[in-house]
Amino acid sequence: MLRVSKLTDYATVVLTHIAHQPNELHAASDITQATGVALPTVSKVLKLLSKANILTSHRGSKGGYLLASKPKDTNVAEVITAIEGPIGITECTTDHSACEQESSCEIKGNWNLINRAVYAALEAVTLADLVLPVVEQAVSISMPVKMETNDLKAES
Amino acid sequence: MLRVSKLTDYATVVLTHIAHQPNELHAASDITQATGVALPTVSKVLKLLSKANILTSHRGSKGGYLLASKPKDTNVAEVITAIEGPIGITECTTDHSACEQESSCEIKGNWNLINRAVYAALEAVTLADLVLPVVEQAVSISMPVKMETNDLKAES
DNA sequence: CTATATAGTACTAAAATAGTCCTATATAGA
């Protein structure tokens, strides 16, 4: 299905909320109220994001989380990496020792190329794009050059 | 982790093997021997691929599987879709009714854009590319336009 | 008619993921 985990999905929701007021502290409980995502889940996501330096944390009373950089300086690839670890579509790209049939496997190099394209696509989208209304984004995000020749089958 | 299932990985291995001799019938047992992938797994993959019309099947003695199109006319996006269903990175792009927080979710349109970029990247790679030696591919596969500005962090 | 090979489906075991809970630590303000 080539999908991102739910936790990452929540991370984008949380970050989008924070990016709307990039200069304010946001406590986990506030974010829960605003987004409807369960508190323990929000909390987990926030911890992961601050560990990856996408957010900075402030403990204690009146503490909370703050964007570490400007919205346009944080991209989706970083967010996914923060939540799920290094991005690689197949397992052998992230864990080289795990594949038992290396000798008969000519695919590795090819998948690497695909990974790069996917990574670049994800890197092109920033938090600032996620905050924008949907319509305006189309121009601000780069598309693979072959794009115009194909329609999306998945859309129905 | 943004990854593709093992079954899809096997599918590319199997298809790469078949694409080397695109005009011959390949029985499941032959493919097992050549690739080292377990027979039941190969069998499962082959069935899914023929159901999706990527392969044509021939039953009975001396039967086997054959590529339905030329290697360059089958792309990776089709293979992934055959094995795992419609490609969509987040769940709400494939299952619109499942999201309970639609009202507070502004992300959907944005993820759709990302999905398109990813899909296009996958669509640009064909079986013919997978058969080529790794070096030659670089020129034959289109890359997103912003690609050159960024390096891959996942590579280490 | 028989050996061989795919078609289809149901099932089981293992792994990954989501989500919860508890304890420790830091800070603001009284």
Add this chain to the structure above:
DNA sequence: TCTATATAGGACTATTTTAGTACTATATAG
């Protein structure tokens, strides 16, 4: 200095997904 509040970190559990197996039906070459 004490207390309320908020994050840090880690361990744990339930659920879901995925991988892999097994069995029966059907088609075809010779």
